[in-house]
Amino acid sequence: MPIILPSPGSRLFWIALPVTLGLTLLLGIATFGADGAARAAGVPADDQYVDIATVTPTRAPARGPDASTGTFTVDCGRNEQGHRNADNFVISPGIVNGAHHTHDYVGNLSTEALSTDRSLDAAGTTCAGGDRSTYYWPVLRRLDRTGADAHTAGGGAHGNSGEILMASSVRVEFRGNATGAVVGMPRFLRLVTGDPVAATTPSADIRAQWGCSGYPDRFTTKYARCPRGSRPTRTLDFPSCWNGLATDSPGHRTHVQFPAADGTCPRATFPVPQLRITLAYDLPDGTPFAVDSFPEQLRNPVTDHAMFVNLMTRDRMAELVRCVNEGRECRAG
Known part of the structure; x- marks a missing residue:
């Protein structure tokens, strides 16, 4: 009427x-x-959440007789320095606020839109042992509080409302390959995992892995609802089959690819140490949260992604490779 x-x-x-x-x-x-x-208002739909108890456990690939089984972890802190911006110098070099969402950084202290290999190589780092590599991913926010960037780029101005959370733990770990030995990464190698536009574009690059502490073998592309006392987690696995030639490629994906489910690398590629970043967040039970995204992605959890640029020295990379290939557990220091 x-x-x-x-x-x-x-x-x-x-x-x-x-x-x-x-x-x-x-x-x-x-x-x-x-x-x-x-x-x-920047709050994900209800169908983008799932109870972790209903998620089917995953199985790691069986290790072959020549598998490289070691791990090498690097303590880079939790971004206590508050190094954040809405840039992405790998995907959108030179474009300030080009990401339209906010990234958390650990490692290299200078990473921004205008970063170059030279500027990164001259900067300080949060990582133990002097690793100047840059590691970054979209921030997570709690939605029941107003963020300090409610009216600025990357935050509320791009639909990313809420208070930014600092991870309660950040684990940076390099692992081996299930079928054989790994070779070293070249300096300035760029790696990308996940697809930040997966909510609106059909994608084979989805790598979002949401989970809960205490459930290390359960991952979902939806936000995980965790039981009381368990923390929400994000596990960011990077590709690890390098073409042996380039440090980057058009689209930033073809020079380093993901192995098959059994760990086998595609033809004409070589296994390099596989980077896994695991993030956990302390939140009161039932607190609403969401990841930052491009505005049109509506903070869909399937868009989770991360970037890495290797700036380890050749000596440090050689040490990492020896550790992984010899089946040892090592820490940078």
Whole structure:
């Protein structure tokens, strides 16, 4: 039924107008649903969450007789320095705020839109042992609080509302290959995992792995609902089959690919140490949270992604390779 206002020349018109607008807004919410209103406000839809208890456990590939079984971890902190920006110098070099969402960084302290190999190589680092590599991923936010960047690029201005969370733990780990020995990564090698536009574009590059502490073998592309006392986690696995030639490629993916499910690398590629970053967050039970994303991705969990640029010295990389190939557990220091 149409809502009829008094004539604009009438005093009653100006009394009735705000009431009418309010009724129209309420009718709009009733028509399109609270879920649509929440998504417009930067809150993911309910169907983007899943109870971790319902997620099927995954199995690691069986290790062959020549597998490289060691691990090499690097302590790079949890971004206690607050190094964040809305740049992505790997994907959008030279474009300030080109990511349209905010990234967390550990490792290299200078990473920004204008970074170059030379500038990164001259910068300081948060990593033990002097590793100047840069490791970064979109921030996670709790949605029941207002962020300090509610009106700035990468934050609320791009639909990413909420208070940024600092991870309670960040594990940077390099692992071996299930079928054989690994070779060293070249300096300035660029790696990308995940697809930041996967919510709107069909993609074979989805690598989001959400989970809960205490459930190390359960991963989902949806936000995981964790039981009481368990922490939400993100596991970011990077590709590890290098073509032996390039440190980058158009699209940033073909020079280093993911191995097959059994660990075998594609033809004409060589296994390099496989980088895994595991993030955990301390949140009160039931606290709503969401990852930053491009505005049109509506903070869909399937868009989780991360970047890495290797700036380890050749000696440190050789040490890492020896450790992994010899089946030892090592820490940088």
